[in-house]
Amino acid sequence: MDLTAIGDDSDPTVRTRAYRALGLWGDPDAITALERGYGVEPDPRARVAAAETLISQRSESGESPLRLPPDYDGVPPADAEPVAPDTDAVETAWRWAREHARFDRLARDISAERDRILREARG
Numbered sequence: 001m002d003l004t005a006i007g008d009d010s011d012p013t014v015r016t017r018a019y020r021a022l023g024l025w026g027d028p029d030a031i032t033a034l035e036r037g038y039g040v041e042p043d044p045r046a047r048v049a050a051a052e053t054l055i056s057q058r059s060e061s062g063e064s065p066l067r068l069p070p071d072y073d074g075v076p077p078a079d080a081e082p083v084a085p086d087t088d089a090v091e092t093a094w095r096w097a098r099e100h101a102r103f104d105r106l107a108r109d110i111s112a113e114r115d116r117i118l119r120e121a122r123g
Contacts, residue, residue, distance in 0.1 A: 003033035012043035019046065023053035031057060039090060047090065051097035 006018040019037060022030040031054075038050035 003029060006033060007037045007040065012046040015041065015043065016046045016049040019050040019053050023056055026057060038093075041090075044089065044093065047093040048097055051093045052100065055094075055097050055101050 003022070006015060006022070009015055009018070015037065019034055022034040022037075034050060034054060034057075038047065038054060041047040041050055
């Protein structure tokens with residue numbers, strides 16, 4: 001399977017689902033393809049999905065893994081829509097996804113603590 005072809009699909013919903021599938025696979029080739037797609041993803045929602053998936057694979061306190069393809073010269077293929085890496089947008093997606101992961105973790109901790117207190121009260 002050509003993991004680098006994921007970014008070639010014109011539908012951002014398909015790319016979003018592909019990024020999440022790459023995260024589920026979790027092997028080095030899948031993560032490399034995910035990082036590559038994250039760096040050049042033009043759709044904001046798909047970019048956030050890629051960032052969230054990457055965060056699930058590593059510590060959410062880490063730096064954004066912006067990796068442009070080694071051969072990327074800022075010029076898309078002739079048949080593709082113009083896409084230039086927008087590092088601000090990529091970093092914004094990373095910060096949003098990291099904060100979302102932190103919030104989810106806090107919510108789970110609060111729920112677990114509430115459950116513990118209720119069990120003790122019934123005790």
